[in-house]
Amino acid sequence: MRLSRRALLAATTAAASLTAAPPAGATGRRGHLRTGFENLRATAYAPLRGQRVGIVTNPTGVTRDVRHIVDVMHADPEVDLMAVFGPEHGFRGTAQAGGSEGRYDDPATGLPVYDTYLKSGRPLADVFTASGADTIVFDIQDVGARFYTYIWTLYDCMEAARLAGKRFVVLDRPNPVTGRSARGPVLHREFATFVGRQPISQAHGMTVCELARLFNGEFLTDPVPLETVPMTGWRRTDFYDASALPWVPPSPNMPTADTALVYSGTCMFEGTNLSEGRGTTRPFELLGAEGIDGRWAAAAGELGLPGVHFREAYFAPTFSKFQGRTVGGVQIHVHDRAAYDPVRTGVALLVTAKRVWSGFAWRPDNWIDKLTGSTLVRTAIDAGASTDEVVAGWQEELTAFRRVREDYLLYK
Incomplete structure (x- = not known):
């Protein structure tokens, strides 16, 4: 019983x-x-x-x-x-x-x-x-x-x-x-x-x-x-x-506790055609794709997100997406851990990446829905929602x- x-x-x-x-x-x-x-x-x-x-x-x-x-x-x-x-x-x-x-x-x-x-x-x-x-x-x-x-x-x-x-x-x-x-x-x-x-x-x-x-x-x-x-x-x-x-390291792509700090937000990039930094020494802190330039870091920086800075970055993954090819993107630098919200920051990076890079796409299998647990994040971003609007969409369930x-x- x-x-x-x-x-x-x-x-x-x-x-x-x-x-x-x-x-x-x-x-x-x-x-x-x-x-x-x-x-x-x-x-x-x-x-x-x-x-x-x-x-x-x-x-x-x-x-x-x-x-x-x-x-x-x-x-x-x-x-x-x-x-x-x-x-x-x-x-x-x-x-x-x-x-x-x-x-x-x-x-x-x-x-x-x-x-x-x-x-x-x-x-x-x-x-x-x-x-x-x-x-x-x-x-x-x-x-x-x-x-x-x-x-x-x-x-x-x-x-x-x-x-x-x-x-x-x-x-x-x-x-x-x-x-x-x-x-x-x-x-x-x-x-x-x-x-x-x-x-x-x-x-x-x-x-x-x-x-x-x-x-x-x-x-x-x-x-x-x-x-x-x-x-x-x-x-x-x-x-x-x-x-x-x-x-x-609990797994090969979790090399430091700093990785864990950003992971609950930036792992969402597994559900896109951008690299989530696998194959680099800073997985989940480096994000990017071919064709992205400094406009992404600038757009993310303009949001004034608490506890974090975004650096224009270029890298060549040794495996996984874009293996051996140089890509452009951002590196996340958390400067105030107590103020930093990894999930909100991850959403903001998705929103800005889609806005500044015409090549942005979700994985064809909609893996993003498995990662985020529903269609909410994907469909809201596709509809042009802001970061605050996406985050507002889950508050009732989160409170419960x-x-x-x-x-x-x-x-x-």
Whole structure:
């Protein structure tokens, strides 16, 4: 029987309190953050005791001295770690966008590594069953955008764990672009894909533990037995550098925390015929196409958007769109992170690109609708709407999502 939201919150909050008691001396001061894994380890892995454990992770699952948690747990007699599950790009991170590593045995530990990419429902449940694990643990660094696929790996794994009769434990890490607020359009369910399974906003402003609670309480048909292990010392206003944690690229085109800062807005350029900067050293900060000149940077600069400057830029991607060809466009320079709104800025860049460059076009498959979660952004821009008019179009749905989101937040 499906639990009420109140009962579900009480259960998951109690579990979180039990597993995440802060170690002695932990504080909320800058640089004193402890991740979910650090808090789990401080309990001698109490929530995993007596369980055969499988873990969903990737290269971001590291300690602050950059040892991978799989290597740490495998060497610890307190944990019966018996399987690893790799998402898009793979457990060790060798695959590019849209790829994975397949099934293999990890050379470092000898553990079997199973591929979860593009698996969901019963096929993924069968993978969990075949692994022999009793409890599935999730520890991956997210970047705060709805279309970044790891949160949907989380969702799919939660659903599959329920189908397979497994417990599910989520270890928290910071939202690198803060958890201050949700921003952008909310996905409509008819546009659900692996870049957005459920109706959350484009920049969700949540951590993976908070999202797991939201998924369990709002979207899963039946909740999975869920425990969350939160961080200590993280505040919703903290950017990633406040954590003093090392940045490990969560995917090949997310090289820095600066990339994450702009990504929830400029990834929309995947849905156009412009380069979103893949194949450069500044993906999602560099945008452009053949035939664009300095008029685009000038038009964007005239908008006076808070927290950001636009530089006329020229670059030649080494792969992806315009491979080996010189293109013109803009580089985004964020100078005030607190004032910067990535989604509104992304819309403004779409609006101005269409106005100043006659070659502007959406991808023929309307991928922009999958990224933004509906036809709203594309059709409004095509109709000549201004940035403010486009943004106004999603405010009612965003307000409703923000109200739902509040029930699942763990941090102040």
